[in-house]
Amino acid sequence: MSQAVADHLIAQKDAILDRLMALLRLPSVSTDPAYAEGMEATRAFLLNRLTELGLENVRLLDGGGQPAVYGEWLGAPGKPTIVVYGHYDVQPPDPLGLWVTPPFEPSIRDGRLYARGASDVKGSTLIAVETIGAFLAVEGGCPVNVKFFLEGEEETGSPSIRRIIETHRELLAADAVLSADGGRASTSIPTLNTGSRGLCKLEVTLRAAGKDMHSGRYGGAVRNAIHELSRLVSTLHDAQGRILVPDFDSDATPLTNRDRADAAELAGDDGAFFAGPAALPHGDPLYSVRERVTLRPSIDVNGMWGGYTGAGSKTVIPAEAHAKITARLVPGQDADRARQRIVDHLRAHCPEGVVLEFSPPGGNSPSSTLPDGHPLLVAAEAVVREAAGRAPARARIGGTLPITGIFQEMLGIDTLMFGYAMPDEDVHAPNEFFRLSSLEDGLRGWPALLSRLGGQDAAAFAPWRKAPTA
Amino acid sequence: MSQAVADHLIAQKDAILDRLMALLRLPSVSTDPAYAEGMEATRAFLLNRLTELGLENVRLLDGGGQPAVYGEWLGAPGKPTIVVYGHYDVQPPDPLGLWVTPPFEPSIRDGRLYARGASDVKGSTLIAVETIGAFLAVEGGCPVNVKFFLEGEEETGSPSIRRIIETHRELLAADAVLSADGGRASTSIPTLNTGSRGLCKLEVTLRAAGKDMHSGRYGGAVRNAIHELSRLVSTLHDAQGRILVPDFDSDATPLTNRDRADAAELAGDDGAFFAGPAALPHGDPLYSVRERVTLRPSIDVNGMWGGYTGAGSKTVIPAEAHAKITARLVPGQDADRARQRIVDHLRAHCPEGVVLEFSPPGGNSPSSTLPDGHPLLVAAEAVVREAAGRAPARARIGGTLPITGIFQEMLGIDTLMFGYAMPDEDVHAPNEFFRLSSLEDGLRGWPALLSRLGGQDAAAFAPWRKAPTA
Incomplete structure (x- = not known):
């Protein structure tokens, strides 16, 4: 018919x-x-x-x-x-x-x-x-x-x-x-x-002091919010780009042979893939590029800011710094749990006295x-x-x-x-x-x-x- | 008279x-x-x-x-x-x-x-x-x-x-x-x-890609400029706040007994010093707080930004990130040399392919x-x-x-x-x-x-x- x-x-x-x-x-x-x-x-x-x-x-x-x-x-x-x-x-x-x-x-x-x-x-x-x-x-x-x-x-x-x-x-x-x-x-x-991959998101506000300080008066003796947030961001991945957040994807469904075979067949030209945006390859070497971007989770800081960002220079030691983070999620991962693992990881690496605040949860998709x-x-x-x-x-x-x-x-x-x-x-x-x-x-x-x-x-x-x- | x-x-x-x-x-x-x-x-x-x-x-x-x-x-x-x-x-x-x-x-x-x-x-x-x-x-x-x-x-x-x-x-x-x-x-x-301390300054632009990417397409397989800049910033100091830039102050005049005695006499109330801005003490434990802020050099990121910083979230992998950095300098330190040491250090820690640009030198004061x-x-x-x-x-x-x-x-x-x-x-x-x-x-x-x-x-x-x- x-x-x-x-x-x-x-x-x-x-x-x-x-x-x-x-x-x-x-x-x-x-x-x-x-x-x-x-x-x-x-x-x-x-x-x-x-x-x-x-x-x-x-x-x-x-x-x-x-x-x-x-x-x-x-x-x-x-x-x-x-x-x-x-x-x-x-x-x-x-x-x-x-x-x-x-x-x-x-x-x-x-x-x-x-x-x-x-x-x-x-x-x-x-x-x-x-x-x-x-x-x-x-x-x-x-x-x-x-x-x-x-x-x-x-x-x-x-x-x-x-x-x-x-x-x-x-x-x-x-x-x-x-x-x-x-x-x-x-x-x-x-x-x-x-x-398709899921998504979870969070916005971090880090406070290392009650107010901005002058580096002429305090430089060398106090925590700087940008230094602290940079250190936290750098704990999310290792030097090869592998995610270091504990248990982040321990609930993910393991890849099947079929998953990997399909990804291999669809691999395409990695050189052209990276050349488009002139990007630098990174990520877990145990997985192919196609696997990394479709079958594996990822975490990216999408935006970060703090301190003085206008023209010229200003000798401020910033009290606050901010980051917007999203993660792509794979089958099996609970989106709220994944977000919480990132929150827990950042808190675990945060020095005593430094305050972290996170945007309210919500808007995550499996x-x-x-x-x-x-x-x-x-x-x-x-x-x-x-x-x-x-x-x-x-x-x-x-x-x-x-x-x-x-x-x-x-x-x-x-x-x-x-x-x-x-x-x-x-x-x-x-x-x-x-x-x-x-x-x-x-x-x-x-x-x-x-x-x-x-x-x-x-x-x-x-x-x-x-x-x-x- | x-x-x-x-x-x-x-x-x-x-x-x-x-x-x-x-x-x-x-x-x-x-x-x-x-x-x-x-x-x-x-x-x-x-x-x-x-x-x-x-x-x-x-x-x-x-x-x-x-x-x-x-x-x-x-x-x-x-x-x-x-x-x-x-x-x-x-x-x-x-x-x-x-x-x-x-x-x-x-x-x-x-x-x-x-x-x-x-x-x-x-x-x-x-x-x-x-x-x-x-x-x-x-x-x-x-x-x-x-x-x-x-x-x-x-x-x-x-x-x-x-x-x-x-x-x-x-x-x-x-x-x-x-x-x-x-x-x-x-x-x-x-x-x-x-x-008084001197000052040198630099602005860093880091490029990890030719253009911003979408994390749905590239997340997990490419370098993220914010991750890279955060990692570089976190190499400037150790966990105690000591400067890690090699040779940064190797030309500084060693402190004399008189310098340290004067600083000790003027030490003041460290508790009140930190309580003013609700700051968290940090820095080289071999030096007193007054020494750290008057007799020792310091390096601070005064501002940092990259990616999406507006309302809500955007799943971008930023191609560029920026930081404004200043350092306070002590007697003996050449201001241009100190700036160059920071530049050299950041270049040495920068992964291959990631591009660093620095604002033109100038405006440094001994x-x-x-x-x-x-x-x-x-x-x-x-x-x-x-x-x-x-x-x-x-x-x-x-x-x-x-x-x-x-x-x-x-x-x-x-x-x-x-x-x-x-x-x-x-x-x-x-x-x-x-x-x-x-x-x-x-x-x-x-x-x-x-x-x-x-x-x-x-x-x-x-x-x-x-x-x-x-």
Whole structure:
């Protein structure tokens, strides 16, 4: 049944490409109020297309910022209900001078479609939209119930997404999320994203005196808050960059052979990885670079300040110094516990009399994982295996996916990233592009995935659902 | 001859006290433009008084900021020419609510004259002015040639003093400087200030990458500039606060028994010293607290910053971090060499690939010392010995006296601090006061000192003069 839908989509792919180019001509830059008209036009385009394709209850969900575009088809009782996530906003196109062709005039060269938003993520979003439309046109219905949630603020950190979901919690109730954003970790190897690192954060204020002192009067005889905080920061890692915080990751799930094999397959070119930001390799030599940034935790001081930071010099001995610290967490690690281990470690190394204060706990996120046996993973692996002739490598990403965590917290459901963008497509940079071959791959992959998900009842998802925590 | 002058001054001390109170009523706060009228009135007061007393060429020396008040008496050919330094500006009086009586309404309680500027330094400045006037009135002349230089910007860091001296280098040519500011280091022991620590400074920029990175993508595999700079800062001192920079003070003159005996006599109450700013004692246990802050060098990071320092958190791995560092230096230490030792040490501890940049050298000042045998020191020690019945303890101060260095650099001459303020008189704080007994002590001490200085020819100062270096 999905084959007929895929064939229908492929037959129409020139029209779909034309439609994608029309969508890419609309400059939907969410960060810059100058593009308000482009945002408005893009919403109108999507509302119109969802309606044309036969979605119901098509509307905007407003949370006080850029509204999300919603549309549903709920004609498959007993089948899973899937939130289909995408976003219609794009990054600013600057610096304009570096684009070979203008960012909002889509241009095809060598099998690549160049335009701002082509890869991130209008291409994959339109694949999802057109797929549902094709099911309704060809089959008169979809294998699963669908609720589109197309965000307009992904590139600005989703400031109102929690309010939107909070206001429309019942409307958005579902069994799982399929995201058109994210997913392919390699240009040469079939991959599936199965999780992301978590995050915990703390801000430290260190006090070594009641007030700043003059080094002419006190220099040589008192503790200096910057010296003390520097010493504490330098106890977090050894000279090779290994974390020294005791028990920090003693609850982490040990890496499996499969984890390491997948990481090895996805290793890529470490030289190019470091050359991009002109960074210096560091970290635990027992792990490969890809393992360090995806399968192992990390701790970074993101900001530090104290004393006089203006022009010229001032002979002050600072009483206070500050640091912002975040840690990336791996499966098994409890985020609050990890934060507490860092706090405990800093306190243990703090000399008597020096006072440490920490920002209130909160805002920590655990890592996320689609575990073996999860219906989203089973279906997606089968689809990729069929398309690629081999099982996909499982890729974890080193970052923390905000929407994954938000859907988990607020709706209690898991997300599968199933976008068709590839990691080299210059998203957030000039000359962003999307491969035309990916458009075709997506128009085959999405029907196959929805069919497989529809092969089971909603009840199959029940064991994996959790109570919302926010 | 000085006795007659002193007797004359003491006989007039009520009138001099009245005059001091009139001077203290003029609110000469140099930092705040709201007090421009007070500054103007104070200058008029001093110009008038110097003229009344018979000084010549009385005028303002303008360097673009608050002008200095100048007046001279040059009727002692062959005798030393002495710049008499004082300052007529005062600290702001805030917080006003903590004053028992208003800061610009002088009030006498328990033998103390309370007012802003009483101790710092209108009291001692007026002692110097009245002393010269008494010599002219009683003796018809002064034992030495005198050039008053009464600054109006001491409390704002003397922003235009170099321009004033540069413009009037010939007018200010002299054999030595006598300062009414600074000098007494104890309320119970007679002391003479014989020197101050020097200063060298550097600003470090550390680069660990070409650009900031995202910890979701790079966390765990790259060097973090803040971690690296923290590690470098923590190599400057050991856990007890001892400097670890090799050869940093290998050129310092070893402490003499006399140095240590003077420091021991002046040790004071260490508990109260630390309690003031609620500071934590630290530093080389082989030296007493007073030795650490006056006779030993120190290194302090005065400011440090890098990465994200705004509200909330940002998961950035900073590419750059910065520190401002100054060191206090002791006799024998070459200031440029000391700075270079810190630079060398930081470079030696910097991992390969991490880039350090340092602000251009310059602006370093050596320590200053009035050496044994210097005519200023010989005369002053004799005066204090006569008045107190014992030799004064020699006190070095831990700070760097800007005017001492500036007069040395620009005029090539040494300065003796010979003020009568005491260290507990709450300068820069509410309820500043000056002891009435100090007024009387000063009205005896200054005539004695000028007489002794006039006991020798200008030629006696020639061996101690240096060529200006700026």
